[in-house]
Amino acid sequence: MMQRFPKGMGCHPSAALALPRHRSTPLLRLALRLFHETPWSPRLVGGDREPWVGLCVLRVRRCDVGTRYAAARPHVPEASATVDQGRVLLEGGSTFTTTHVQGLTRHSHMYPEALCGMA
Amino acid sequence: MRLGQNALSQQASRAQGTTTLHGAQDLELGVKLALTTQHTLVPESAVMLRLTVPMGSRGVSADAVLPGINYDLSWHMLPERLSIEGVLSVTRARDQAGRLFVRLAQGFTGVYTLTAHLEAFADWYAFYAAGGSWERGDGRWDGSLPAPNAYLLLRGCLFVHYERLSTKGL
Numbered sequence: 001m002m003q004r005f006p007k008g009m010g011c012h013p014s015a016a017l018a019l020p021r022h023r024s025t026p027l028l029r030l031a032l033r034l035f036h037e038t039p040w041s042p043r044l045v046g047g048d049r050e051p052w053v054g055l056c057v058l059r060v061r062r063c064d065v066g067t068r069y070a071a072a073r074p075h076v077p078e079a080s081a082t083v084d085q086g087r088v089l090l091e092g093g094s095t096f097t098t099t100h101v102q103g104l105t106r107h108s109h110m111y112p113e114a115l116c117g118m119a
Numbered sequence: 120m121r122l123g124q125n126a127l128s129q130q131a132s133r134a135q136g137t138t139t140l141h142g143a144q145d146l147e148l149g150v151k152l153a154l155t156t157q158h159t160l161v162p163e164s165a166v167m168l169r170l171t172v173p174m175g176s177r178g179v180s181a182d183a184v185l186p187g188i189n190y191d192l193s194w195h196m197l198p199e200r201l202s203i204e205g206v207l208s209v210t211r212a213r214d215q216a217g218r219l220f221v222r223l224a225q226g227f228t229g230v231y232t233l234t235a236h237l238e239a240f241a242d243w244y245a246f247y248a249a250g251g252s253w254e255r256g257d258g259r260w261d262g263s264l265p266a267p268n269a270y271l272l273l274r275g276c277l278f279v280h281y282e283r284l285s286t287k288g289l
Contacts, residue, residue, distance in 0.1 A: 077206035077228050077242070080165045080191040082153045108129040116122045117151075 082119060089117040121169070123147035127179055142176025145185070162192040162205075183219060185211045204228045206244075214248075223247040 083089050093113035099106045124147070129140040149169030157163040167189040173180045187210030195202045208224040226244030233239055 077193075077204040077226050078151075078167060078189060078191045080153075080163045080193040080204065082151050082165055104131060104133045106129060106131045108127060110125055110127055112124075112126065114124045118120055 083117045085119045087119060089115075091115040091117075121147070121149045121151060121167075123149075140178055142179040143174070145171035145173050145175040145180050147171050151191075157193075157195060162194050164190065164192040166190050181213045183211075183213060185213070187211060200232050202230045204230065221249045223249060 091114070092111075094109070094111040095113065097106075097108045097110070125144045127140065127142065127144055131138050131140075147169060148171075149167055151165050151167040154164045154166060155161055168186075169189070170184055170186040171181065173182050173184065175181070187208060190207045191204070192206075193202055193204040205227045206225065208222075208226075210222045210224070211219060212222040213219050224244060224246045226242055228240050228242035230238055230240040
């Protein structure tokens with residue numbers, strides 16, 4: 001049975017991130033608002049699972065593996081391509097996540113998401 | 120061969136107060152083996168064997184070796200423009216009550232390349248708990264959605280990446 005989740009937060013997710021003023025900030029705030037307030041996101045979550053808001057701000061890779069290799073994006077499936085023999089891949093990233101479930105608000109920041117691949 | 124390390128900074132607030140959690144997560148070790156290259160309907164695929172070593176900070180670490188296996192696949196529908204990726208995963212995990220269980224996961228992602236440095240993707244994924252659950256100790260796997268032990272989520276994200284490639288030797 002689906003569970004009802006309270007909607008809305010005490011503060012907007014972007015306020016929690018303390019985003020600096022920048023010309024792209026309104027778009028970022030809009031994206032966060034859509035992520036958080038899209039009505040289907042809590043309803044698709046069964047049981048006590050958490051709906052969440054995620055934003056990968058930046059992911060950097062420094063490598064010499066060529067463009068064939070897809071960077072490990074901040075999503076569940078990993079790249080199916082492998083690093084070519086004799087190559088080294090180094091990736092990093094930073095992800096902000098906000099969840100709000102049944103009165104519990106959780107802000108998390110993960111970094112540096114370092115991943116070194118070699119073959 | 121792959122080596123991964125991450126750190127977590129988390130703040131949880133509720134009416135009773137606020138708790139914070141900071142520290143390094145467990146070290147991840149793994150190998151990825153290429154299986155197939157894309158050929159018409161046959162996707163590019165790889166299998167990844169991985170495990171976490173409990174070297175993380177107190178409160179963040181799982182305090183156990185958590186092995187897992189991924190089967191990753193992808194179709195490049197439009198070269199350099201549109202691709203679809205998927206994963207099937209089986210991982211040992213620890214729930215919030217500290218119990219170990221096996222987590223099954225599946226996911227699909229559509230990736231659209233907007234510019235050389237900007238991609239948009241939307242993914243769907245679901246988690247199933249076998250042998251336990253995150254919050255409930257009923258110890259069974261329903262295997263149907265929506266189920267008490269299932270986690271189903273859709274999300275979309277813009278992904279920005281910056282890359283600097285060396286052309287030496289390419």
